[in-house]
Amino acid sequence: MTQSGRIFERALRVLPGGVNSPVRAFKAVKTSPIVAKRGFGPYLEDADGNRYVDFLMSWGPLILGHSHPRVVSAVKEAAEKGLSFGLTNPYEVELAEEVVAAVPSAQKVRFVNSGTEAVMSALRLARAATGRKYLVKFAGCYHGHYDAVLVSAGSGVATFGLPGTPGIPEEVARLTFVLPYNDAEAVRNLFAQRGEEIAAVIVEPVAGNMGVVPPEEEFLKTLREETKKHGALLIFDEVITGFRLSLGGAQEVFGIEPDLTTLGKVVGGGMPVGAYAGRRELMERIAPEGDVYQAGTLSGNPVAMAAGLATLRELKEKNPYRELEEKTASFVRELSNLLTERGIAHTYNRVGSMFTVFFTDRPVRNYDDAQTSDLELFARFFGALLKNGVLIPPSQFEAWFLSTAHDEKVLEEALEGIKRAIGEL
Numbered sequence: 001m002t003q004s005g006r007i008f009e010r011a012l013r014v015l016p017g018g019v020n021s022p023v024r025a026f027k028a029v030k031t032s033p034i035v036a037k038r039g040f041g042p043y044l045e046d047a048d049g050n051r052y053v054d055f056l057m058s059w060g061p062l063i064l065g066h067s068h069p070r071v072v073s074a075v076k077e078a079a080e081k082g083l084s085f086g087l088t089n090p091y092e093v094e095l096a097e098e099v100v101a102a103v104p105s106a107q108k109v110r111f112v113n114s115g116t117e118a119v120m121s122a123l124r125l126a127r128a129a130t131g132r133k134y135l136v137k138f139a140g141c142y143h144g145h146y147d148a149v150l151v152s153a154g155s156g157v158a159t160f161g162l163p164g165t166p167g168i169p170e171e172v173a174r175l176t177f178v179l180p181y182n183d184a185e186a187v188r189n190l191f192a193q194r195g196e197e198i199a200a201v202i203v204e205p206v207a208g209n210m211g212v213v214p215p216e217e218e219f220l221k222t223l224r225e226e227t228k229k230h231g232a233l234l235i236f237d238e239v240i241t242g243f244r245l246s247l248g249g250a251q252e253v254f255g256i257e258p259d260l261t262t263l264g265k266v267v268g269g270g271m272p273v274g275a276y277a278g279r280r281e282l283m284e285r286i287a288p289e290g291d292v293y294q295a296g297t298l299s300g301n302p303v304a305m306a307a308g309l310a311t312l313r314e315l316k317e318k319n320p321y322r323e324l325e326e327k328t329a330s331f332v333r334e335l336s337n338l339l340t341e342r343g344i345a346h347t348y349n350r351v352g353s354m355f356t357v358f359f360t361d362r363p364v365r366n367y368d369d370a371q372t373s374d375l376e377l378f379a380r381f382f383g384a385l386l387k388n389g390v391l392i393p394p395s396q397f398e399a400w401f402l403s404t405a406h407d408e409k410v411l412e413e414a415l416e417g418i419k420r421a422i423g424e425l
């Protein structure tokens, strides 16, 4: 048995499914999970010493690659001064300044410990600010595992084909309307009927959790117009896209300002950080400035803040976005060519350095389209890639990520592995 197998066997005895987050169990790809030992740059090494070109990249945070020297040294330096104080520390102020400077709609920001927590808190604020209780989300969008948005979610939930999850009262689920992504007409219709009851629309401005699905131009514009017209708030969940598509996120790329923005992943540079941000008068409703309670013992943790700060500063100084986009575009094109040569029906969506190859012959513009993918073929593709030294997300409904550490040579190496894997399908 492999080392990964041995460790996972022990894990199964003490962790539900052997994991702390469901997709890590590799169930959707019917493969024994690998156990990570270390990461360096674009590579991940498993407990058996196998090396993979990594396109999972911890599900998005690692835009600078694994263990980037600047981030690691910032973490060490912070850790030596103390792991947690439960008091204001300089790192959180500096990171907040960077976020406010970068994200167009952010005038104030509150740090939390995960994307889920950011979404939960932003929704509470939206309900408080509007005095309304209904929410709107889009099928296949994932906003973390908070009850109100774990309704027709993507990501792990899409993977397992669950409609939601036991444990969420119907009464709670009924407060969330679910519409198809990219369906501006459906948004207009709902607002015409129930507009005055809706507190907020939450959306992934580029969907990443049903696989990558770009927004059609009219879609985001309609969301901005309808929410404004009816006094509801627009929340961009930029947990993936924030600092990934550009320093200002999707809102900068598409030129649309939401009322509230949720952040996570890249903003923590690989440490557990989430954040929500918005206009001054909205954020000033948060306690202790305002009456909307939200707190956290470890929020603004100095070590986590230091990792985020080093990451954002590196991004700001190097501005790698254009190069990342070009590298990614040409890589996906070549990958697609290899599949075409082999006569395998597929399509791909890419925005910036995030993309998904879907095994379907129709364009993917919403969750229904994504679900026409051949999941059996995806599972075999995943397994063949793993054998050939390439790690991708263990589900069809996820984004692949490039980092600044994925240089031409590494991508060439990955394409070689992919070519061999496709030959084995």
Ligand SMILES: *Cc1c(COP(=O)(O)O)cnc(C)c1O
Binding pocket: 113, 114, 115, 116, 117, 119, 142, 143, 144, 145, 204, 208, 209, 237, 238, 239, 240, 264, 265, 274
């Ligand atoms: C990952 C993700 C979340 C949840 O973040 P966690 O840190 O896993 O709680 C929320 N929204 C989006 C868009 C995400 O991709």
